Amino acid sequence: MTAAVVEARGIGRVLPGPVPVTLVEGIDLSIGEGEFVAITGPSGSGKSSLLYLLGLLDRPTSGTVILEGRDTAEADAAELAALRLSKLGFVFQFHFLLPEFTVLGNVMIPMRKLGGSPEAELRTRAQALLEDLGLGDQAAKLPSQLSGGQRQRVAIARALANRPRVILADEPTGNLDTKSAQTVFDIFARLARETGTTVITVTHDEGLAAQTSRRVNLVDGRLVTPGVR
């Protein structure tokens, strides 16, 4: 077994309030390099919550998330942001592209934040990413001029901008037609296979989930499949 890229140790998340709500609890999960994992389960079972915890977008109220062997329990907000920037990439159900920026501009945002290379080089890399996802000729357009499937692919390109170790996708095909959805999943499968990128996606589409290399099933905030192999 390869070393775990993302590891959850007994994580739980409780929303505080007069009546505390448990989103997920007691989750042990270990995901290795190049795995393509589907998190499935009925609505409200805590799929997205788990994904946000694994993606360091939210903090667990118990347990800890270990990213590439680093325990993130003690990291402050800025350190988590830095990890998200360099190691993780998010794709959501909604594309969340900035409407004023071109397609290329959107893909370049994470690159520019990370910095370290001259602008021209970033531009070339972003263009190559778009070519790779079949959007080479759309680079100068605004997101509003693209179709839903194209926008979602731009969002994937943006998630891939800083060559992350893990892609986290939250219902990435939720707003797409079957054909576009299949394209997105093909891209994920290829990424996992060819570049060793770990892909974790939340979906409730059984057909798509069947195409992944591993399924993690959640019911009422608890894993019903073994999380650690």
Add this chain to the structure above:
Amino acid sequence: MARPLLLDLALTHILGRKRQTIVSVLGVALGVGFFIAMAALMQGFQGYFVDTVINASPHITVRDQFREPAVQPVAAAFRGGAVLLHGLKPRDEIRGIRKAGTIVSALSEWPGLSVAPSLDGPVILRYGSADKSAVAIGIVPEREVRVTQLEDDMVEGHLTDLASAANGIVMGLGLASKLGAKMGDSLNAISPAGVILRVKVVGLFRTGIVSLDEGQAYILLKKAQILQSRANVINQIRIRLMEVDAAREVAARIEALYGYRTESWQEANEGVFGVFRIQNAIMYSTVGAIMIVAAFGIYNIISTVVYEKSRDIAILKSIGLTEADIRRTFLMQGLMIGMIGAVLGWIIGFGLTSLLGSIRFDVGGMVRNDRFFLAWSLSHYWIGGMFSLVASAVAAWIPARRAAAANPVDIIRGAA
């Protein structure tokens, strides 16, 4: 597109709301512009007034008075005891500065001081059927010219003509015109002591300060002593300094040495400076009010942007921008509005000041003048600029902090 990412984000945000941005910028610009024009106007007037006051009167005046009433012998004998005296009347003294000659010659030795003795007292000036009360100041002309700039204010004749004419008098232009007297006219001066002196107008002055021009006349010290029946008495020592601003300290030193009440020009015009302070307070609060309104405009536009762009903020945070990045992005927008507003305000301020400078009118009052006195000062531009930057930074800070604190998970869940 070599701009930094945050600046790029900030620009898209404010350029996305052009009209609101322009209104906010104009708000700041008007605030800064008015401040500059008002500051130029007020400081110009105050500066002119102070100059006039300083030049027209001595910098320090030693009077034949004491600040504290004399201690009664019985109170001195029972120091700390409770002393009550009934029917106490002040002693009927011959007023005047004792040993004035010694004091004058001693003070003359101090560096940077010009000293002139004088005796002033009330007189009635009578010319034909016109009666006017005035203060007749007895002076030694050759000393006086070194103490006040009265000589420069002479419209006709010279102060030194007092010495050459038998019974010369130099009076304010306003006083002369009220009496109907002209150069060379003879009139009667009557003192409270009952002495009547026939005097001849040998000079007229105009200081620009109405109370002086209409209420003062100068005669020789010797004649004043005769007129007031106070032989060899002087009741004022007038002093001019090289260093105008040292007046307060020098006055305190003289008073400590001789005990006589010694007034600096600042103390003598305390009331006027109080008015100036109130004027400045009014100016700053008016400008402050304009800037607060402008700040609300900035607050409004940035709050709107924060609300509208909450999804963008969420995704930027998920990408890995820190809270500080988000805060800076919105703070920058406020500062950009503030800066553009300040520069525009400088132009407006400059224009308004020039406009005020070109206006001519005729107004009498405490001071007679025909135009606005304007103080051109770079510091007004700096203060105005700082005002607007601080206001816009504070106005932007509040929504910027809110944006930075937003939880991306909540926004993404809400949007999905």
